[in-house]
Amino acid sequence: ExxxxxxxxxxxxxxxSLRLSCAGSGFTFRNYDMSWVRxxxxxxxxxxxxxxxxxxxxxxxxxxxxxxxxxxxxxxxxLYLQMNNLxxxxxxxxxxxxxxxxxxxxxxxxxxxxxxxxxxxxxxxVSS
Amino acid sequence: xxxxTQSPSSLSASVxxxxxxxxxxxxxxxxxxxxYQQKPGRPPKLLIFAASSLQTGVPSRFSGSGSGTHFTLTxxxxxxxxxxxxxxxxxxxxPFTFGPGTKVDIK
Numbered sequence: 001e002x003x004x005x006x007x008x009x010x011x012x013x014x015x016x017s018l019r020l021s022c023a024g025s026g027f028t029f030r031n032y033d034m035s036w037v038r039x040x041x042x043x044x045x046x047x048x049x050x051x052x053x054x055x056x057x058x059x060x061x062x063x064x065x066x067x068x069x070x071x072x073x074x075x076x077x078x079l080y081l082q083m084n085n086l087x088x089x090x091x092x093x094x095x096x097x098x099x100x101x102x103x104x105x106x107x108x109x110x111x112x113x114x115x116x117x118x119x120x121x122x123x124x125x126v127s128s
Numbered sequence: 129x130x131x132x133t134q135s136p137s138s139l140s141a142s143v144x145x146x147x148x149x150x151x152x153x154x155x156x157x158x159x160x161x162x163x164y165q166q167k168p169g170r171p172p173k174l175l176i177f178a179a180s181s182l183q184t185g186v187p188s189r190f191s192g193s194g195s196g197t198h199f200t201l202t203x204x205x206x207x208x209x210x211x212x213x214x215x216x217x218x219x220x221x222x223p224f225t226f227g228p229g230t231k232v233d234i235k
Binding site (some may be wrong): 035037044045046047050059060061062071095099102112113114115118119120121 | 129181224
């Protein structure tokens with residue numbers, strides 16, 4: 001069974017740092033792009049960051065660019081989010097998600113992408 | 129970044145009702161749009177990808193349509209388990225962006 005399990009969420013101070021982890025199992029981790037998505041209390045979903053399967057390409061939301069760094073350890077099947085210079089507005093549940101590509105009947109990718117697997121989330125609270 | 133809007137922001141409906149939610153993109157995104165359902169305390173669940181493709185295991189009462197800048201999610205006959213918040217997500221280019229969500233509750 002495919003699974004994602006986030007960890008590392010805790011209470012942090014403004015200006016502080018935190019590293020989140022997301023352990024994948026049940027699938028070939030290195031083959032998939034991965035993302036972090038967050039949700040502030042009572043608010044909507046916000047895409048945060050993405051990384052390619054090899055780790056060679058990364059992308060960030062403007063709200064976290066320059067403060068957060070996404071990375072992965074494929075032999076360990078783990079995704080990370082290093083969060084520096086934390087702000088009160090970074091308080092949220094952080095989800096990791098696996099990005100899948102639909103394949104046709106011949107086994108060729110169709111370029112139809114989606115997030116098919118999500119973890120249960122880890123809560124980050126930033127407060128003094 | 130591409131901006132996504134959704135309407136309505138909330139709606140009240142009864143079991144058996146037909147429900148339509150609209151999502152608009154600030155620029156053309158081809159058909160690179162997904163619909164996700166979220167219930168309180170749970171992660172999002174994929175319903176529709178590529179604007180109109182039904183995810184495996186999702187009931188056929190859910191359907192999606194649209195391309196370019198205008199998209200819709202339709203629930204043909206609302207069931208009790210469908211009361212939730214629905215989000216669209218553009219994955220046409222980075223940074224990906226979600227719509228603000230549509231909360232569907234019981235009338």
